[in-house]
Amino acid sequence: MGVSATAQPRVGLFVTCLVDFIRPTVGFAAVKLIEQAGCSVEVPRQACCGQPAFNSGDRATTREIAEQVIATFAPYDYVVAPSGSCAGMLKVHYPELFHGDPNWLPRAEAFAAKTHELISFLVDVRGVKRVDAAFAGSVTYHDSCSGLRELGVHAQPRALLASVRGLELAELRDADVCCGFGGTFCVKYPEISATIVGKKVANVAASGAGTLLAGDLGCLMNIAGKLQREGSQVRVRHVAEVLAGMADGASIGEKGEP
Amino acid sequence: MSEIVTSPAFKENARAALADVDLQQALKSVEVNFIAKRRASADKLPEFEALRDAARDIKDHTLAHLDLYLEAYEQRLTAAGGQIHYAVSAEEARAIILGICRKVDAKTVTKGKSMVGEEIAINAHLESHGITPVETDLGEYLIQIRGELPSHIIAPAVHLTKAQIEADFRRVHTHLPADRNLEEHTTLLAEARAVLRERFLAADVGITGANFLVAETGSSIIVTNEGNGDLSQTLPKIHIVLATIEKLVPTLEDASQILRVLARSATGQEMSVYTTISTGPRRPDDPDGPGEYHVVILDNGRSSMLGGDFQDMLRCIRCGACMNHCPVYHAVGGHAYGWVYPGPMGAVLTPSLIGVDKAGHLPNASTFCGRCEAVCPVRIPLPRMMRRWREREFERHLQPATMRYGLAVWAFLAKRPRLYALATSAAAFGLGWLGRAKGRFRSLPLAGGWTRHRDFPAPEQRTFQAQWRGRKRR
Ligand code: SF4
Numbered sequence: 216m217g218v219s220a221t222a223q224p225r226v227g228l229f230v231t232c233l234v235d236f237i238r239p240t241v242g243f244a245a246v247k248l249i250e251q252a253g254c255s256v257e258v259p260r261q262a263c264c265g266q267p268a269f270n271s272g273d274r275a276t277t278r279e280i281a282e283q284v285i286a287t288f289a290p291y292d293y294v295v296a297p298s299g300s301c302a303g304m305l306k307v308h309y310p311e312l313f314h315g316d317p318n319w320l321p322r323a324e325a326f327a328a329k330t331h332e333l334i335s336f337l338v339d340v341r342g343v344k345r346v347d348a349a350f351a352g353s354v355t356y357h358d359s360c361s362g363l364r365e366l367g368v369h370a371q372p373r374a375l376l377a378s379v380r381g382l383e384l385a386e387l388r389d390a391d392v393c394c395g396f397g398g399t400f401c402v403k404y405p406e407i408s409a410t411i412v413g414k415k416v417a418n419v420a421a422s423g424a425g426t427l428l429a430g431d432l433g434c435l436m437n438i439a440g441k442l443q444r445e446g447s448q449v450r451v452r453h454v455a456e457v458l459a460g461m462a463d464g465a466s467i468g469e470k471g472e473p
Numbered sequence: 474m475s476e477i478v479t480s481p482a483f484k485e486n487a488r489a490a491l492a493d494v495d496l497q498q499a500l501k502s503v504e505v506n507f508i509a510k511r512r513a514s515a516d517k518l519p520e521f522e523a524l525r526d527a528a529r530d531i532k533d534h535t536l537a538h539l540d541l542y543l544e545a546y547e548q549r550l551t552a553a554g555g556q557i558h559y560a561v562s563a564e565e566a567r568a569i570i571l572g573i574c575r576k577v578d579a580k581t582v583t584k585g586k587s588m589v590g591e592e593i594a595i596n597a598h599l600e601s602h603g604i605t606p607v608e609t610d611l612g613e614y615l616i617q618i619r620g621e622l623p624s625h626i627i628a629p630a631v632h633l634t635k636a637q638i639e640a641d642f643r644r645v646h647t648h649l650p651a652d653r654n655l656e657e658h659t660t661l662l663a664e665a666r667a668v669l670r671e672r673f674l675a676a677d678v679g680i681t682g683a684n685f686l687v688a689e690t691g692s693s694i695i696v697t698n699e700g701n702g703d704l705s706q707t708l709p710k711i712h713i714v715l716a717t718i719e720k721l722v723p724t725l726e727d728a729s730q731i732l733r734v735l736a737r738s739a740t741g742q743e744m745s746v747y748t749t750i751s752t753g754p755r756r757p758d759d760p761d762g763p764g765e766y767h768v769v770i771l772d773n774g775r776s777s778m779l780g781g782d783f784q785d786m787l788r789c790i791r792c793g794a795c796m797n798h799c800p801v802y803h804a805v806g807g808h809a810y811g812w813v814y815p816g817p818m819g820a821v822l823t824p825s826l827i828g829v830d831k832a833g834h835l836p837n838a839s840t841f842c843g844r845c846e847a848v849c850p851v852r853i854p855l856p857r858m859m860r861r862w863r864e865r866e867f868e869r870h871l872q873p874a875t876m877r878y879g880l881a882v883w884a885f886l887a888k889r890p891r892l893y894a895l896a897t898s899a900a901a902f903g904l905g906w907l908g909r910a911k912g913r914f915r916s917l918p919l920a921g922g923w924t925r926h927r928d929f930p931a932p933e934q935r936t937f938q939a940q941w942r943g944r945k946r947r
Contacts, residue, residue, distance in 0.1 A: 230937050236897050237930055239937035258941050262893040268884055270841065271876070272863030276884045283888065311857075360842040393800045397840025402922035403876075404484070404838055406491055409926035410804040411840075440927030443913060468930035470912030 226254045227291035229284075229330075231301045232263040233432040234453075240473040241432060244459035245297040245333050252341040259287050264296075264304045270398055274312070281309050282319065285326045293340070294330040297455050298431045299362020300398075302332035307365050332362055333455060334430055338371035345378030348460035353383040355424035356454070357415070357438065358391045359431035372430060372454050379457060387427075388418045396437040412441045419449055426466070428454040439467040477594075477622075478827055480811030483834035490805040495634050500806050503631055507797035510741025511848065518737065528734050529852045531727045532719075532788035536779065542688040542721045549691025553753030555766040563593040566771045570595060570680070570713060571602055573767055577710055579604055579677035585695060585702040586610035587682030588626055588791060589715045589771055591813045592826070595680070606680075607672040609701035611665050618645045624807030624815065627739050627793040632806050635661070669701070679705035679763070683716040684735070684790070686768070689724040692752040693768065696735065696745035703749050712751065712763035717771050719787040731790060734850035739792040774826050782861050786821050788851040795845035795855060801838055810835055817845035817855045824862050833871055836862035898939050905934030 226249050234241045246256045265280035284305070288294045296302040306327045313319040337343040356376070362368035376384055395401065395411025402408075415438055419427050427442075427449055429435050439451035450466035465471035479486055490496055515521045535542055547557050560566035574582060582599060584590060584606055596606040596617065608614040612629035616622065618641055623629030630638070639655040642664055654660050681702050683693040693714045695702045706712040722728050736742040755762030778784055796802040796816025807815030812832070814822050820835040829836075836859035845855045866872055886893045908914055908931020916924045923929055935943075 232897075235937040236901055237932045239933050239935065239940055242937035242941070258938065260890045260894065260938065262890045263883075263887045265887065268880060268887075270860065270863065271872070271880055272860065272865070272867030273880060273884070274864055274867075276880075276888070280884075280887055283890075287890075360840070360844070364843040364847050391844075393840050393842035393844070395800065395840060397842070399876075400838075400840045402920070404487065404801075405922040405926060407487055407801055407804050407838065408840075410491055411800045412927065436930055437927065440913070440923070440929060443928040444915075444926065465912060468913040468928055470910065473933055 224254045224292040225290070226256050226293045226295050227288045228256050228258045229261065229264070229288070229294050229296040229301060229305065230258060231296055231298045231432065233436070234297055237436065238432060238453070238467060238473065240461060240464070241297050241453040241455055244453065244455040244461045245295070247459040247461070248333065248337055248346070248455060249295060251346070252337050252343050254293070254341070257291065261287060264301045266300065266304050266398060269304065269308060269312075278312055281312055281323070285309070285319075285322055288326065292329065293336065294326070295333055295336045296330070297333040297453065298433075299332050299359045299366055299368055300431050300433060302330060303361035303365035305330045332366050332368055332430065334372045334375065334458075335362075335366060335368050338374060343375065346375055346458045346460075348458055349380040350382040350457050350460075350462055352381070352426060353385050353424045354426045354428050354457065355385045355387040355419060355422040356390060357387055357394060357419075357427060357429040357434060359429050359434045360393050362430050363391055368430065372428075375458050376428075376454070382457070385422045385424045387422050387424075389414075394434045394437050396433045398433065401437060408437075409441070412437050416441045416445060416447065420447060424449070426450045426452060426457075426462075428452055428457060430454050435467055443468050478812050478831055480823065480827070480832045480835060483809060483811055483838060486809035486811055487805040487838070490809045495637055496632050496806050499632050499634050500803055503625070503628075503797055504803045507740070507793075511738060511794060511797070512741075514737040514741040514743065518733075521734070521737070524730065524734050525850050525852060528731045528790070528850055529788060531722060531730060532790075532851055535721050535723060535727075536719070536784060536787055539718060539721065539779065542723055543718065545688040546686055546691055546721060549689070550753065550768060551691075553691050553766075554756075555691065555753040555768060558767060558769045560769055560771045561773075563771070563773055566593045566715070566769055566773075567595060567598045569769050570715070571598065571604075573711060573713060573765075574599065574604055574678050575602075577677055579711075581672065581676045582606045582678045582680055583609050583673055583676040583705045583709065584613070585679070585681035585697065585705040586613050586629070587680065587715050588623070588813060589682055589717055590680065591623060592773065593715075593771065595715070607669070607676065609669055609673065609705050610697065610699060611662065611701075614665060614669065615641065622808065622813060625793060625796060626791050626814065626816075626818070632808065673704045673708050676705075676709045678711045678713060679707075679709040680713045680715055681706050683714050683720050685722050685728040685731070686716055686720045686770075687723075687725055687728055688721055690752055692725070692750050693720075694728055694748065694750050696732070696748050698740075698742075698746045700747045703747060706749070706751055706763065707761050710763060711765045711767065712754070714751070714766075714768045715771065716768060717773070718775055719789070731850075735790055735792055738794040738848065738850040778825055783821065783825050783858060785853050786818070786825065786858060788853055789818055789822070790851060791818075792850055794848045794850065795853075798844040798848050800840065800842060800844070817859070818853075821853075821855055821858045821862070824865075829862055829865055829869075830871060833862075833866050836860075837866075894936070894938055898936050901932040901936050902934050905932045907931070909934070
């Protein structure tokens with residue numbers, strides 16, 4: 216830092232707790248893509264965006280966490296997260312949390328304004344039109360709920376995937392329907408969640424694609440876990456892995472180095 | 474009875490629903506038909522999104538000046554010869570209606586479809602006082618002969634398959650030849666029509682709901698696809714409109730604006746087949762109409778929603794789009810919700826009406842996928858309001874102790890990123906090492922909810938943050 220810092224925007228990567236814990240590869244793919252888009256990337260020490268508390272009704276804890284996250288990422292020009300759900304939390308729900316608070320609301324709004332989901336950051340903010348990556352085979356794409364409905368992520372991943380050499384996109388039927396993950400929902404109401412993800416994997420199978428992609432690790436783990444339980448050979452990856460050309464290793468839940 | 478609430482047993486209800494083969498087959502039609510039809514009709518109307526804004530604004534304006542419009546409505550209604558009754562509770566509403574029926578010594582009452590009627594369980598009340606209520610909407614008639622609650626607010630019997638309906642008709646309509654053909658939708662409908670027609674003529678009192686109460690004219694408006702509303706309100710001697718305060722709109726123009734989004738959102742029709750406006754009893758030169766016209770306005774907890782966290786819910790026009798698009802509703806159907814109002818709108822409204830201690834599961838049983846809000850014609854922020862209910866539950870310590878405890882441990886770590894890093898690094902290493910041979914787990918202690926139905930991926934053995942910091946040090 217410091218010496219090499221030219222006019223490059225500084226991006227603070229909000230890595231998300233699931234990527235941090237389960238699949239760091241997605242984090243490195245995000246770093247690569249953001250750097251390719253002409254930004255420098257830093258990763259301040261961080262934990263979680265607070266969704267488990269927020270969606271369980273614990274507003275006080277959520278606020279404490281939000282204040283911490285906002286302060287941690289204050290130095291950066293942008294905050295980017297490889298997840299529609301976490302980016303939605305930071306961008307849409309943080310300002311909601313501080314509604315009517317003259318101290319924190321402006322900070323939360325400024326924070327929200329510079330925060331983006333990874334793929335929409337690349338396309339909408341950095342104007343990326345294509346990536347330099349290859350992938351042999353057909354993929355299908357699931358639109359995760361928060362990314363789609365809170366942040367309008369729909370065309371951007373498809374546009375970048377179209378530039379991947381050798382990749383063929385087979386659209387998923389009901390791609391915009393929830394996979395049944397829902398954070399704590401999937402363990403609070405496991406049978407309902409399982410039924411919903413059952414419909415999702417049936418559609419994945421019907422698409423004929425060899426790989427399923429999406430932009431949220433929660434959904435991906437849910438869908439991958441169900442596919443594997445049913446003995447399906449379909450592989451599951453975060454879309455950033457493919458866009459960054461880092462999709463050679465083991466897919467989610469597969470044995471071996473990712 | 475309105476007292477039969479099984480919402481606290483939502484989980485058990487849901488499990489039973491998931492195992493019910495007929496129900497699962499019936500639910501497929503909701504998932505496929507309603508969604509495609511709404512989409513097509515919304516796409517055909519360029520101003521659809523603007524109309525949704527207008528509908529929301531009309532409702533918000535009315536709610537902000539409810540006292541004014543209620544007063545105006547009452548004046549016009551009384552001037553037209555109608556009588557208005559206010560009921561604070563379901564019991565009061567039941568008593569008022571029974572009183573009106575008794576005055577004319579009613580034996581039979583025909584009913585148009587009314588969710589408020591379900592809310593106050595008027596049928597059971599009338600029956601227990603020797604009055605026979607006859608549902609005239611085909612779906613309502615079906616659930617009446619089955620002794621069930623509606624499972625959907627616009628399609629009460631959507632949980633039934635054709636074969637089940639045929640069996641019910643054969644069971645109940647014993648006066649008809651046993652070898653008659655009931656294989657087709659058309660023959661089922663014809664039989665229901667024939668049976669209901671006799672009842673229309675015999676009825677002393679007709680009870681309908683209302684989609685709108687119009688302040689400007691004192692009118693009530695009801696929309697149906699079967700025309701049964703018309704017959705219920707013009708044939709009997711007395712017409713009772715059963716409505717709630719949030720049905721008010723200022724003018725006929727406002728009502729027609731909202732009508733443009735109502736049917737499109739509900740069934741994808743441009744308009745429902747019948748839109749019936751009634752204003753007071755029969756006038757001297759009217760060819761037909763009831764001799765008395767009563768409006769019962771039920772509050773049942775709604776006025777306490779005004780000005781509070783849940784006021785937006787009073788915009789609801791009962792189109793059913795939210796449940797038609799809900800993955801949880803698609804999975805378990807309406808009865809699992811355990812009372813009158815199912816799906817996302819029920820998840821917000823039911824706790825307001827019967828208490829969150831009873832209905833606590835409903836706002837929790839949502840993935841927050843947001844599809845309901847995306848289609849709601851009056852733009853009710855349903856997920857946000859479900860979260861509000863979860864906050865109320867949290868404040869009142871209504872959630873299970875295990876969940877509160879787990880959350881507290883997690884929150885302790887989440888607020889301390891260094892400690893969090895230590896804990897997650899250790900866990901990632903341990904789990905990653907255990908899972909390295911297969912890449913995933915088929916079962917995990919404390920994660921049975923997950924691994925009963927799906928595998929859990931083994932983490933890479935070092936967290937991203939640990940790897941990142943390791944790299945930078947090099
Ligand atoms: S909440 Fe909205 S979508 Fe649901 S029934 Fe009411 S108006 Fe329709």
